[in-house]
Amino acid sequence: MKILETLKHEQAGEEVTFARSSNGVDIALCRTPGFTTASGYFGLRFGSTDMRFRMPSGEVVEVPSGSAHYLEHKLFEGREDKVFDRFGRLGAEFNGGTSFRTTNYHFTTTDHYLDCLDVLVDFVQHPLITEERVDKERGIIEQEVRMYGDNPGFCGTFLLHEALYKAHGIRIEPGGSVEDVRRINAAELQACFDGFYRPRAMRLALTGDFDVDKVLAHLDSRLDAPDGPIAEKLYPQEPALPAEEWLEKPFSVTRPHVWIGWREPTGLADGRARLRQRVLSSLVLDLAFDTSSETHERLYRNGDIDETFQAYWSSDKDWGHVIVSAICDEPKEFVKVIRKAAADFVADGLNKSDFERLKRAAWGGLVSGLQTPSALAGSILNAMLERVQPFATLDMLGEIKFEEVVARAEEMFLPKRSAVAVLIPEAEDA
Amino acid sequence: MAFLQTIPELRSPAEGVELLCLPEPRFKRAQLSLSMDMPLDSGRAARTLLAEVLTQGTDTLPSRLQITRTLQDLYGANCSLYADRSLESHRVTMNLGWVGDRFLPPEELVQPRLLGLARGLLDKPRRGANGSAYDVETLERERSSALKRIRERKDDRSSYAEERFLEQMCEGEPYGLLPWDSEAAIHALTADDLEAARLHLLQDAKITCIAVGPCDVDLVETWLKDWFGRRKAIPAQPEVVFRTPGALREFREELPMEQAQFHYGYRFEQPETHREHEALGLACSILGGGAHGRLFRVVREEKSLAYGIYAMLRSQKGLMTVSAGIDGEAYEEVRDEVEAQLKDLQENGPTEEEIQFALVNHLDRLRALADSGGRLANYHLREHWAGLHRTPAERAKMLQELKPGEIAEAARRFKADSVYLLAPSAKLVKV
Numbered sequence: 025m026k027i028l029e030t031l032k033h034e035q036a037g038e039e040v041t042f043a044r045s046s047n048g049v050d051i052a053l054c055r056t057p058g059f060t061t062a063s064g065y066f067g068l069r070f071g072s073t074d075m076r077f078r079m080p081s082g083e084v085v086e087v088p089s090g091s092a093h094y095l096e097h098k099l100f101e102g103r104e105d106k107v108f109d110r111f112g113r114l115g116a117e118f119n120g121g122t123s124f125r126t127t128n129y130h131f132t133t134t135d136h137y138l139d140c141l142d143v144l145v146d147f148v149q150h151p152l153i154t155e156e157r158v159d160k161e162r163g164i165i166e167q168e169v170r171m172y173g174d175n176p177g178f179c180g181t182f183l184l185h186e187a188l189y190k191a192h193g194i195r196i197e198p199g200g201s202v203e204d205v206r207r208i209n210a211a212e213l214q215a216c217f218d219g220f221y222r223p224r225a226m227r228l229a230l231t232g233d234f235d236v237d238k239v240l241a242h243l244d245s246r247l248d249a250p251d252g253p254i255a256e257k258l259y260p261q262e263p264a265l266p267a268e269e270w271l272e273k274p275f276s277v278t279r280p281h282v283w284i285g286w287r288e289p290t291g292l293a294d295g296r297a298r299l300r301q302r303v304l305s306s307l308v309l310d311l312a313f314d315t316s317s318e319t320h321e322r323l324y325r326n327g328d329i330d331e332t333f334q335a336y337w338s339s340d341k342d343w344g345h346v347i348v349s350a351i352c353d354e355p356k357e358f359v360k361v362i363r364k365a366a367a368d369f370v371a372d373g374l375n376k377s378d379f380e381r382l383k384r385a386a387w388g389g390l391v392s393g394l395q396t397p398s399a400l401a402g403s404i405l406n407a408m409l410e411r412v413q414p415f416a417t418l419d420m421l422g423e424i425k426f427e428e429v430v431a432r433a434e435e436m437f438l439p440k441r442s443a444v445a446v447l448i449p450e451a452e453d454a
Numbered sequence: 455m456a457f458l459q460t461i462p463e464l465r466s467p468a469e470g471v472e473l474l475c476l477p478e479p480r481f482k483r484a485q486l487s488l489s490m491d492m493p494l495d496s497g498r499a500a501r502t503l504l505a506e507v508l509t510q511g512t513d514t515l516p517s518r519l520q521i522t523r524t525l526q527d528l529y530g531a532n533c534s535l536y537a538d539r540s541l542e543s544h545r546v547t548m549n550l551g552w553v554g555d556r557f558l559p560p561e562e563l564v565q566p567r568l569l570g571l572a573r574g575l576l577d578k579p580r581r582g583a584n585g586s587a588y589d590v591e592t593l594e595r596e597r598s599s600a601l602k603r604i605r606e607r608k609d610d611r612s613s614y615a616e617e618r619f620l621e622q623m624c625e626g627e628p629y630g631l632l633p634w635d636s637e638a639a640i641h642a643l644t645a646d647d648l649e650a651a652r653l654h655l656l657q658d659a660k661i662t663c664i665a666v667g668p669c670d671v672d673l674v675e676t677w678l679k680d681w682f683g684r685r686k687a688i689p690a691q692p693e694v695v696f697r698t699p700g701a702l703r704e705f706r707e708e709l710p711m712e713q714a715q716f717h718y719g720y721r722f723e724q725p726e727t728h729r730e731h732e733a734l735g736l737a738c739s740i741l742g743g744g745a746h747g748r749l750f751r752v753v754r755e756e757k758s759l760a761y762g763i764y765a766m767l768r769s770q771k772g773l774m775t776v777s778a779g780i781d782g783e784a785y786e787e788v789r790d791e792v793e794a795q796l797k798d799l800q801e802n803g804p805t806e807e808e809i810q811f812a813l814v815n816h817l818d819r820l821r822a823l824a825d826s827g828g829r830l831a832n833y834h835l836r837e838h839w840a841g842l843h844r845t846p847a848e849r850a851k852m853l854q855e856l857k858p859g860e861i862a863e864a865a866r867r868f869k870a871d872s873v874y875l876l877a878p879s880a881k882l883v884k885v
Contacts (some may be wrong), residue, residue, distance in 0.1 A: 132822070276710040318519070324595075351606065396825050
């Protein structure tokens, strides 16, 4: 185990120690004196969109949608003893999550911290994946996927992804389709594990009122999975413009639910550059459509939008888009009004005092968000997986200039990069 | 951990107003919650719409835009106001939050400015033209939004199923009433009705305020004194209605959907001692309190019938409910399994392992309260409203003393009342 460096972050009021285990896992530890709970977050950059990859042996593997999420479920089964039982005996809260590009496993506890840490690093490093075990989980995962099938917000977002992208993996929800869940097998999940769950790819974020040296010494012998090369991710070629201008789907909703997207043409940069892009984009969206904007106020007073209106930015290394959504009566009219509002916002020019106020509010929200040891550990793991320093967003907010936001606004709402998805009410029998 | 061994300091700054103080400098954000309780009478439609209208502007900040900008200036402070049913009261809640002083420049005075803004929302609303209590355009817009929300609530199948389940199981009790009353009641409201509701609320509501985190509680007390100091005695709140179940009732409704929503409701008589309260909690936890619960292990892990299945105690109403998202075809199997697992717990009691699992889980959650302002506030408000006033440490000690027989005895209190299924109709929507 080797301590690499220490980061003392005044604005966040936190100090983080970075280390690397003998087998190559990067670890960040943040002491939280006076706090009762302690957390561990273990994760890697492997997610639902990683469905095709070249193994270190050269073999190209294709797995069904939902494989990363299925694998997450299987890891929780443990080897001899279920992870539910192991954490349960210790009284810890635990969970996992699979996103488009990452998977993470975490616990929070008030006691037996090192024992919980043992469970975490053990079950993530040493799974037992057999056909019988994979089959057993199928019904549970199918129910989880179906649960989202009744959620218009969830389904509409993925309909928009289908409109925005022609081949990208984010067209499919992280849980996969029911059909794919029904056919995933043990060999495919084992290939995912062997290709990506390597120590050099794993990141571990730990928070609590602990002794850093003691925790590191404890971990060294337990981070014992053999290191090795990681599989190469193979992504389909994605055209620079949306796949469809307008997609509609009948759904059991009372009024139409509408999503408008504006996408980036090509892949975004990595690390800090991508974070900067995200912060800039979020600031532009707040300036344009937050409840503090003139545009929002005007649209709200006119009855063009109501409290269901939302706008947000989503991105990773090879996608980035704005999503504006709302429930409305006339989708075509709504889309026309919002697109014009976006164009007018850019043409009319941005206001510097609005920009300063929004930065201040964003800063307050970020500091407050780093409250509990669990939130802190989650934030630090995210930063490690994004390849940026923890709390880098706070630093970036201070650095960003008004002119950068103006420039970003000018490239965000181009009509040729926009697409629409609508869930249309269908008649109900009941 | 001193925090777990004390209950919040209680102050009474005005008639019918109680302030629970939990100052704590460790937290980065301060939180203040003001709960104003009224009976679930016909005034609930007016209070529901009132909360929406009041957040649209005050006399000094006459638009939502200006309110939001002021909050952003206060380093991203938050201030929300909404109405909902809580137990058998209609509650108007104001939630405030702000970044603690240690992160702010020394000259910044966020807390007093935020308290001023918050009071303004309820006390100094933006008035309409020509002596109207509220701006007509704003009132009509918010009325229209409220009506749409009511009509669209079934779009969220999970919440809608829970609402319909409680509405039918508790028909004839305030617990089964909808917080906004009805579309007709919302339609009929005038600006004067809203103003009468506002004045009635400020004068007669039972008010409970809790302040947690890096905040100046003396300032909060002064704020409440100034605001409510001239209130007269408030009317007593109505008693909660308890009912003994008869034969099991089964309700089934259908909507186009992918996954059926299952709810099973049990009733229990109010326990007389703290110890019996704890035994009920542990019995519920052993049945379905999480991944350690019987239902999770059998219905999800062994039979793969649900992604999640959980039991929950609604202590002050005397209800224990079990909820799950399931395949509609598996309804009878899930229902029978819930009944079988509870019957076994009632007749044979929990195993030693089950007690240990549930116990460590409960103890961990109680200790974890110390790290979250929101959880602490919720815990102490619940204890305060239930009149129990137990510290987390007292509860932990009592939990550890419980015997298996007491847990089985508690489980025997659960009497089946209603099962509800919101099932997919024949016309499935494929997405």
